[in-house]
């Protein structure tokens with residue numbers, strides 16, 4: 001079905017950059033350097049200076065970024081077999097796969113209904129004598145960072161890893177506006193994804209690790225390159241998880257526009273907020289005084305028993321919707337044996353959430369029009 005407002009039209013998102021992307025691709029093709037080299041190094045410098053994280057390592061994708069961080073902590077002796085890593089129950093499964101892949105035990109914690117991110121008031125009771133790290137996820141582009149999280153991590157000596165896949169360019173403002181810090185530079189290490197649908201998307205898979213820890217940076221870089229510290233000398237049993245120069249070149253075109261892209265997303269979120277007005281539709285909170293949101297997704301809530309009908313009626317109106325995510329990781333077959341406490345908010349919201357189109361694939365006027373359709377929708 002050809003929708004008037006598809007949920008996401010990536011061709012349209014990349015259209016304004018098309019000429020520059022073609023020129024950058026041509027530059028790489030003619031350079032003769034197809035692994036590593038100046039494009040990757042330049043992009044790593046750009047990313048480090050944008051986020052304020054001293055070390056940026058380009059890698060193959062967002063999942064690998066998170067895997068490499070945890071594997072590196074294992075090589076460094078910071079994490080060991082069976083150590084527990086706390087993560088928010090409402091997340092994309094990649095956050096959890098990275099934890100279990102490293103031989104660690106994922107411990108899901110329920111979310112705060114307003115932010116849909118980890119409920120930091122539940123952290124203290126989730127800590128056991130095996131807990132070694134917290135993976136916080138800035139889901140839907142909203143920063144998940146507060147004093148409680150920092151306090152619990154400090155008290156128990158936990159590493160804090162940010163899953164920043166959806167939140168590049170979002171800031172934490174707890175130290176005041178002028179002292180604001182970008183997500184990705186808040187914790188001990190962060191994984192970023194440049195999957196094509198993300199706020200800054202490559203034209204294929206790509207990702208990055210950010211950190212201020214030089215030893216971690218060195219270990220990640222080595223692990224991503226067969227575990228070698230120099231040519232044909234392997235100190236770890238590593239992987240091949242490098243960022244391709246062709247994707248680095250695409251990202252060098254798009255990264256400078258990230259704040260403008262995020263501002264565009266905010267304008268559409270605001271149009272939804274100003275237009276949609278009905279009792280049975282709950283809108284996401286806007287930003288609060290501490291954490292901002294770069295609106296990777298605009299996630300509303302409708303009554304669970306009518307969500308299917310809502311999405312079908314929207315489609316009849318020519319509007320694409322999606323669900324992020326219909327089944328939380330702890331309810332996936334692959335985690336059937338994962339031990340966990342009650343995750344009632346996550347499970348309830350998983351049946352109510354619906355994502356609306358957001359980003360430059362639609363205009364602000366389109367968002368207002370979509371909002372008006374929702375107001376009169378019979379579902």
Ligand SMILES: *Cc1c(COP(=O)(O)O)cnc(C)c1O
Nearest residue numbers: 061062063092094095165193195
């Ligand atoms: C996209 C995403 C990932 C994984 O990134 P890939 O580049 O697709 O591997 C991890 N965590 C979250 C929250 C994501 O949205």
